[in-house]
Amino acid sequence: MGPWPWLWLAAVLAGLLWLRRWHRERQTVPGLSEKFVLITGCDSGFGNLLARQLDARGLRVLAGCLTEPGAAGLRAATSQRLQTVLLDVTSSHSIAAATAWVRERVGDRGLWGLVNNAGIFNPVGPNEWLSKDDFVKVLDVNLVGLIEVTLSLLPLVRRARGRVVNVASMVGRIALVGGGYCPSKYGVEAFSDSLRRELRDFGVKVSIIEPGCFQTSILDSDEARQSIVRAWDRAPDEVKQEYGQQYFQAYNSNFQRLIVTANPKLSLVTDAMEHALTAEYPRTRYGCGLDARLFYIPLSYLPSAWADRLLATTPCPCLPRLGCSLSRWHSAAGPRSGPTTGTDLPSPAGLGRSKVGAGLIQRLRLQQRLLPLAPRVSPLRSLSPDLLPGMGPWPWLWLAAVLAGLLWLRRWHRERQTVPGLSEKFVLITGCDSGFGNLLARQLDARGLRVLAGCLTEPGAAGLRAATSQRLQTVLLDVTSSHSIAAATAWVRERVGDRGLWGLVNNAGIAVPSAPNEWLSKDDFVKVLDVNLVGLIEVTLSLLPLVRRARGRVVNVASVMGRIAFFGGGYCPSKYGVEAFSDSLRLEMRHFGVKVSIIEPGYFKTAITGAENLEKCFLSTWEKVSDETKAGYGENYLKDFVAGARKMQKRCNSNLSLVTDCMEHALTSRYPRARYSAGWDAKLLFIPLSYLPSTLADVILTWLYPKPAQKA
Incomplete structure (x- = not known):
């Protein structure tokens, strides 16, 4: 096995675990032809394709559409099994009517699947260009609407011990653009995680879909193209002067490029949704698209300072690029005299007029000064244990420890420097x-x-x-x-x-x-x-x-x-x-x-973690829930929940x-x-826990949860 047998053992164990997962994920749920699935946002995009895909597989699809033309077009493209209902997720009246409509059709069997797919992207732009109403518009659809639809239909899903599939995004893991879209998708991740842990004992499985950038109607439309322009036009003159026209042009250009280069293969996402609904052992999260799997999701695990350095080199960090091409900045800064090379800087007379442009020029100049030094650095791979006596068989561990110590000392020194005045x-x-x-x-x-x-x-x-x-x-x-x-x-x-x-x-x-x-x-x-x-x-x-x-x-x-x-x-x-x-x-x-x-x-x-306030809230909320919900959870669940809150309050840190x-x-x-x-x-529990795989974190956290009366 060579000098590192543990590496071989780890590789074998990883292979066995992968084979086990591969086998489990190919087991499907029986009796799919008798199961009802409600999908929101079926007028176009992912929802429309998923409705047709599940209908072709024989499931009983209930498709929620915002408009009648969208519903009519879907009915014309599918079998008679598929039924449509008009559903506006921002309207409580529309959600209540759709819930009653679904209840009539599923009866005592319950609702096997709920796919919360409806969503919007605009308004979008740098945060400072937007208003509170711009944020609220997106939050109302993507987060609040999703929550209300789920709460309304959850008793039917619990009755069937079915599935909830919530469509988030790669930007539910790492925030790349301003506006309400990223906060709304972060919120979807939070709601889905807490819901999954609560419903685990009822046999209900909750999955999150995290697509990369795909060509759907929320991106490829006149509304999307004009969103940034409108945000810029409404911005105060002071804001426009600070950012500069070149920043706006570069931001808008990058966003248009995002639309053009988006992935057209929507089936990568709908296949993940279908698996979450039909597999015996669905995943908790599905990353869809190579950009999500290989760039954005790994980036979300990096320290914030590292991720910021990678993303901040472009005014619109929507594309998987580590920096803006200089030719793009040259074109934004205006025509230049003389030949252009790969290391030329944008014209200070153009880009440098704004503070943003000045900062970018400063970074690019630093890169120019560092480039000639690269060939002079001796490659570390030439080091060998013979050249590092006294360090044992793993000199790299010693080097890593020394480097970590130096970095810690540097951070310690920097963080003790205070601002003057x-x-x-x-x-x-x-x-x-x-x-x-x-x-x-x-x-x-x-x-x-x-x-x-x-x-x-x-x-x-x-x-x-x-x-x-x-x-x-x-x-x-x-x-x-x-x-x-x-x-x-x-x-x-x-x-x-x-x-x-x-x-x-x-x-x-x-x-x-x-x-x-x-x-x-x-x-x-x-x-x-x-x-x-x-x-x-x-x-x-x-x-x-x-x-x-x-x-x-x-x-x-x-x-x-x-x-x-x-x-x-x-x-x-x-x-x-x-x-x-x-x-x-x-x-x-x-x-x-x-x-x-x-x-x-x-x-x-x-004040917000006081035990009396929390206990009062639990009891008043319990009195409002339906008899069906009370029967599902049971009185003992309430008692254990209140007792757990009291124990948590006693353990709270008083050193504010x-x-x-x-x-x-x-x-x-x-x-x-x-x-x-x-x-x-x-530092020692919650933050490390957030980096664990969702399945492992679920096991650890739900061990402390009260057990419901109607446990699966």
Whole structure:
């Protein structure tokens, strides 16, 4: 076996596991001809092709279409088994009518499969070009609509012990573009993961489809082509001047190229959907397309700093390219005199007019200086154990350890360098009535920064003013009210003037209603999403010009539940959405010198994690669920669920400074991190757990779940 027998054993074990998976995945469910499957978004694209594909296989397809022409065209192309229903996933009335229609047809057999495929892509563009309404439009279809359809039909799926197949995207794993699409698909991932873990004991399987870039109607249409143009036209003059016409042209050009180069073979996606519905052992996730499998999904596992460097070399990081071709920048910068070579730089008179262009030129010049050095570097592969005496049989391990140590020392040194002139810098913090926000406001005030504290209530503001110096100022701010946000933005602008806003800390958030997903309603999810995600986005968009003017910091408070979802309600989808919005914003803002950081706390004792509030929420939610749902879960499930919440509360960390120290570092360090994990539970349990395969993570997490009365 050579010098490394363990490698051979590992290879054999991996081969056996692959063969086992290959065998299991080819076992199909019996009696498919008697099973009903509802598919949303069947007018065109994936939904239309899947409906025809399943109909040809003999399943009883119930196709939800947005328009009557779309339904008529599908009926004409399929057998008489297929039935259509008009379904608008943004309308509660339409969903209720479709649910009643489905119930009549499936009867006591239940609904074997639900495929949530309906979705939209536009409006899209850099986040700063868009408005709150642009984000809400996409979230309402892709996330809220999907949730409401699932909750309405879940009792029928549970009755059949069937399947739920939710269509997410590769950008549900890594956020590449601005707008509501990435946050919505991140939210779909969170909702699907928590739902899968809850329904595991009922015999219901939940799968996520993650397509790469494919040629469907949401991309290849006049609406898609004009979306970026409209966003640019609506942007304020100040924003246009900062980005520059060349940035807009390059962004638009890249997006058009994305449409042209998208994969036309939609069957790669519908085959994955069909497998999730018909296989005895479906996967939890299906990556569809080589771009998703070989580029985007592996990229999502890299450290944020590495992924940012790979993606930020192009203004529209939608294509699997590690950098913009210089010829494209030459054309964007205008005609050039003299011969053009592969290492020529864009004309400073054209591209360099904007801050974004200047940053790109600086990076390209650095690449030019480094290129001549490449041939002089001795290849490491020439090293051998004989040249490294005293290091044993594996010198590479020693070299790796030394390199890791040097990198750690470099990071340690960089992170202890602070920004000068902190006493003249303004920082706005939301959610300062209590918890993290209140402590951070007092902490920064003690350090000498000029704190602008947003509080929801006047008593909360008065209490904070009494505990701090006269430098600290408060403003009433409700992040769910556009009027309140606009007033607070004007108030901040008056105080910061031309200096701009150095720091924006989006801390306001809520955690309830929270309970198993099937116990909740659409309104319960929307209530949390409006505060934690939509409110955060609107506050950021309103204040971003002031932050950009100061070349400052945006600090968004997410959670470890933004990395791994294991309980129901809107909290996990909202925090997943915060991660997506923050990642895309960080990519866009790095050209302006603005740094965006994400805070990911573990479990801490704050107002939103109080045991009394959670227990009250569980009991009130339980009273509203249907008798059929109560019978499925049982009273013991409720008791165990409440007892588990009490135990979790006792284990919560009371040292809130672990979180506020991370926030302070993100605001005051010259080199802040992209992500901060606060608490040992986050660092040693939840974050590592998020990197495990979904199947293994499910086994670990569901071991702690209560067991339902009607367990499969």
